[in-house]
Amino acid sequence: MKIATWNVNSLKQRLPRVLALLAQHRPDVVCLQETKTGADAFPEAELAEAGYAAVHYSAGRWAGVAVLAPVGAAPVEVARGLPGEVDAGEARWVEADVGDLRVVSVYVPNGRAVGTDTFAAKLTFFEAMADRAAAILDERGDRGVVLAGDLNVMRSDLDVYDPAAFAGSTHVTPEERGRFERVLATGLTDAYRHLHPDEPGYTWWDYRAGHFHKKLGLRIDYLLVSPDVAGRLTSCGIDREYRKGSKPSDHAPLLAELALA
């Protein structure tokens, strides 16, 4: 089975590219972030025409997360909002069941600048995420869990095109990285890094100054998987084609394939 996660930076603007992804990869699960759509404007009909059903948490112009799956195995909403986050109304967390899999689509706050209130809220979000991940894994036992999305943190300097330039800025601080490691320590595996220990695996490139073609990227999007799912991973990679061409997102989709359980 195939699982994808993609920060689309507006589902409205990205709908043609999303439909292309669905047609090309026919994923069994898709986690979307930054849909930036109001609940009433979510393109359910267009997705249904492509054979996909959605569970989404939409809050208007910012953030917004969704889980898509084929209509024959439609996602079932479990929860929206992350217990303990500073503002659960921002639409950064949604949980759904897809078949035997528990799926979370998450968009961690950017944090803007170290020392700000939004940075503190980002740290709180990571702490709440670790608590919730631990609870889900405990509840689920051997049944699979996938926590996917834009985590807005570079796990190590391998994930940064110019670590020296990022020294002291958000996304690389010990506070953020330490909290991310605590999320992983609940029992989740960083799927891309697990299969590709030495490749950067960038998922985001600044729109400005031709960063994409200069290969100046960051790895901020992740597929985190429970132990049973980690054991079934057969591939994990970034489809860079979706960062090219007409009206791309600034993120490329991250995809993984699993052997059947």
Next chain:
DNA sequence: ATGCCTAACAGAGTTAGA
């Protein structure tokens, strides 16, 4: 060429992204 930022809201310029 993979290419020099994009999107929402508004109706210009601000806010946000990372």
